[in-house]
Amino acid sequence: MDQAPELTLGYIAYLNCVPFFHHLKDNGFHGRFITGVPSALNQMLQQGQLDVSPSSSFEYARNWEKYLLLPGHSISSVGKVESVLLFSSVGLRQLSGHTIAITGESATSINLLRVILREFYQLHDVDDRVPEESIELLIEAGQPALLIGDRALHLACNLPPGVQVFDLGDIWYRHTGLPFVFALWMIDRNALDLHSSALAELGEQLLQSRQQLIGNPYLHATVIAKKVGLNTETIVDYWNTIDYRLEKEHLRGLQLFFQLCEKYQLLEGQPELNFLD
Numbered sequence: 001m002d003q004a005p006e007l008t009l010g011y012i013a014y015l016n017c018v019p020f021f022h023h024l025k026d027n028g029f030h031g032r033f034i035t036g037v038p039s040a041l042n043q044m045l046q047q048g049q050l051d052v053s054p055s056s057s058f059e060y061a062r063n064w065e066k067y068l069l070l071p072g073h074s075i076s077s078v079g080k081v082e083s084v085l086l087f088s089s090v091g092l093r094q095l096s097g098h099t100i101a102i103t104g105e106s107a108t109s110i111n112l113l114r115v116i117l118r119e120f121y122q123l124h125d126v127d128d129r130v131p132e133e134s135i136e137l138l139i140e141a142g143q144p145a146l147l148i149g150d151r152a153l154h155l156a157c158n159l160p161p162g163v164q165v166f167d168l169g170d171i172w173y174r175h176t177g178l179p180f181v182f183a184l185w186m187i188d189r190n191a192l193d194l195h196s197s198a199l200a201e202l203g204e205q206l207l208q209s210r211q212q213l214i215g216n217p218y219l220h221a222t223v224i225a226k227k228v229g230l231n232t233e234t235i236v237d238y239w240n241t242i243d244y245r246l247e248k249e250h251l252r253g254l255q256l257f258f259q260l261c262e263k264y265q266l267l268e269g270q271p272e273l274n275f276l277d
């Protein structure tokens with residue numbers, strides 16, 4: 001019998017992660033899940049509390065020596081992403097001098113917003129902060145703000161009057177022609193020895209799980225729709241919009257993002273992209 005302890009896997013508590021996880025145990029995965037928003041999972045990864053997790057690509061860049069990447073999987077967009085949204089009652093070019101309220105749940109998307117404003121709109125005087133108040137209430141009151149994940153999906157379906165929506169995946173694609181990689185699957189290097197066989201199997205298990213859910217999404221989307229208060233169609237459309245692959249073009253997009261982060265002093269240097277063999 002295999003005596004190795006179970007793998008501890010981070011689970012981003014957003015709908016975009018359902019395709020990875022819903023059928024994972026059916027595909028032979030044994031382990032335990034710890035759920036959290038990306039910023040919480042980033043911190044748990046840094047502290048060695050997770051063996052492997054999908055989490056912010058920006059977290060990989062700032063602590064890359066600690067991690068290996070699982071090949072083939074990501075949370076990316078090729079064009080619109082639908083859940084990384086800037087809500088604003090003024091156009092992007094009118095944001096000069098404003099402070100944008102940003103979600104405390106993100107590491108990648110908040111830096112994508114900074115890069116987009118500086119590099120594509122030459123806006124160098126836009127500040128941001130994580131507010132103590134509810135971001136949804138601030139948006140209703142007319143303040144510009146960035147939300148990600150399910151909260152962004154919900155607000156986009158119930159947009160307050162006069163508020164415009166800017167999809168950061170779409171803006172990135174229009175300016176670069178490249179995919180944008182929001183999340184990568186990161187393995188704690190310290191977990192490699194103990195969990196080598198489970199980690200070697202994980203990539204294929206995730207692929208099977210993804211294909212099963214995306215191939216037959218309606219049954220589960222209907223169940224989730226009732227729980228979370230979104231339409232079944234909205235959820236299925238979202239799963240089909242997110243690009244879960246990690247291929248050459250994705251890596252080009254990722255490297256360009258990291259270069260721009262360094263250009264604007266959001267990162268100190270360029271990470272090596274090191275993968276599990």
Ligand SMILES: C=C(O[C@@H]1C=C(C(=O)O)C=C[C@H]1O)C(=O)O
Binds near residue numbers: 012
């Ligand atoms: C597209 C998304 O990708 C996410 C965005 C992340 C971030 O901004 O740090 C991290 C993980 C992903 O869940 C989203 O959650 O809306």
